[in-house]
Amino acid sequence: MTFKRLALTFGVAAIFPAAAQAAEIVLKVAHFLTPTTPAHTRFIVPWCEKIAAESQGRLSCQIYPANQLGGTPSQLLNQVRDGVADIAWTLPGYTPGRFPLTEVFELPFFSTTYEATSRALWDFTEQHAKREFAGLVPIATWTAGPYALHFRDRQVLSLDDIKGLKVRAPSRLGNKLLSALGATPVGMPAPQMAEGLSKGVIDGALLPWEAVPPTKTHELTKFHAEASGQYALSTATTIFVMNKAKYDSLPADLRRVIDNNRGRDVSGLAGAELDAAGKLAHDQVVARGNTVYAIPAAEVERWRAASSGVAEEWIKEVSAKGVDGRALHAAAAAFVRQHSN
Structure with missing residues (x-):
């Protein structure tokens, strides 16, 4: 079942406030977009509904769109690392220099489709760029549509x-x-x-x-x-990440709920949902x-x-940072080709 269908099935905490009240843990989820944008409606809200359903209401989200926690889009990364937000969606490109390895996916004529490149980005991150996510637990990494x-x-x-x-x-x-x-x-x-x-x-x-x-x-x-x-x-990388200390503080069964809703397939699904939204926008x-x-x-x-x-x-x-840039470029390109076939 896609996140979009889950959105229709379960509804959101804002619609059913009793569910949020009953939750043991309410996760603060922040991003800079308006509540009408596809990333919000087609991924973030349904993802929150899914973890609420799978935790039987013990987890819920309070979503703060449009930088409602304060600050600017470029400050979201610090907010989630510092625990101001528990989870954040943002563009690494808004904080230049902090994600130098995964930036490879933003090179000209490098990415293909939303879903294929999103899966490639997750695999590359897991194998070559985990250090860029210090203090964070990646939930999904996806690329925007072909620019x-x-x-x-x-x-x-x-x-x-x-x-x-x-x-x-x-x-x-x-x-x-x-x-x-x-x-x-x-x-x-x-x-x-x-x-x-x-x-x-x-x-x-x-x-x-x-x-x-x-x-x-x-x-x-x-x-x-x-x-x-x-x-x-061209494209832009986007990340949906959780504060690691918050993740570590969850009971083991609730960490499993998060783990069951993160990874390559979730990243691919996010890309697919944005792909559908992109086609509608084009039309x-x-x-x-x-x-x-x-x-x-x-x-x-x-x-x-x-x-x-x-x-x-x-x-x-x-x-110049002490890694083999050409090998990393080749590895990222190979992941793109693998998931694009």
């Missing part, structure tokens, strides 16, 4: 067209990709994009489809470019009358060549 480029008032078909445009990027490697393509990257969390687009601070945004309707990007842009081919122009944008198009394959090869140095730079940076 598309969304532009206010012009159709971008080539490297010449994108040159000099101010484009929102979600992460350090997103910045590097856009710079390699000739654009001017503007680092900006998703909640700030609407204002940036409406005021013309940015000409466009690098964003996955599932995030378009919640951020009203389709209302503020007219042209939406996708890269042809199997590999995505919504088309129905609105916006121009959605694919950058031709021959031109995509030019973009791939122009951005190839980003991967080499990442390999050098990671190797």
Whole structure:
């Protein structure tokens, strides 16, 4: 049974407050998105319902969307590590330098589909990057959908067209990709994009489809470019993690409930749910009358060549930290291929 179906089956603690009152342990779950976003409605809420059901009401969640615990999106990681939140969903890219190894999945033309890359990210994390999660218990690691480029008032078909445009990027490697393509990257969390687009601070945004309707990007842009081919122009890693001290404090049977709802399959399921949301968002944008198009394959090869140095730079940076960057790059790519077949 998918998390989405569980959402319909059990309902949430906010709807059934008696269940929350009866719980022995209420987990504070924080993220920076609004309650209408797919990550909230299609994964976080159903996940909370599932652990409540499997613990027979002894576990429940109190969800704090939109940074209701205070702070900014970039502070969520510290909040869960410090115990302000028990569980958090966030983007590692908002805290540059703290997840240098798993960042490999954000390289240009590296990821494929939501579900395949999410499973690959979990396997890579378990085998090569556990140290990046010190003080945390990973529940799920997934990638956003293949990023598309969304532009206010012009159709971008080539490297010449994108040159000099101010484009929102979600992460350090997103910045590097856009710079390699000739654009001017503007680092900006998703909640700030609407204002940036409406005021013309940015000409466009690098964003996955599932995030378009919640951020009203389709209302503020007219042209939406996708890269042809199997590999995505870019993506962002996302993590759903629990404070380790909180996890360790749970009775053994409740830790098993958490363990039964974390891992590769849960990560893949999160990716699948976001994939479904991305397809709906894509159709919504088309129905609105916006121009959605694919950058031709021959031109995509030019973009791939122009951005190839980003991967080499990442390999050098990671190797300078005392690990074999090229071997890690190869291992991550192998996981992507394995789960994409």
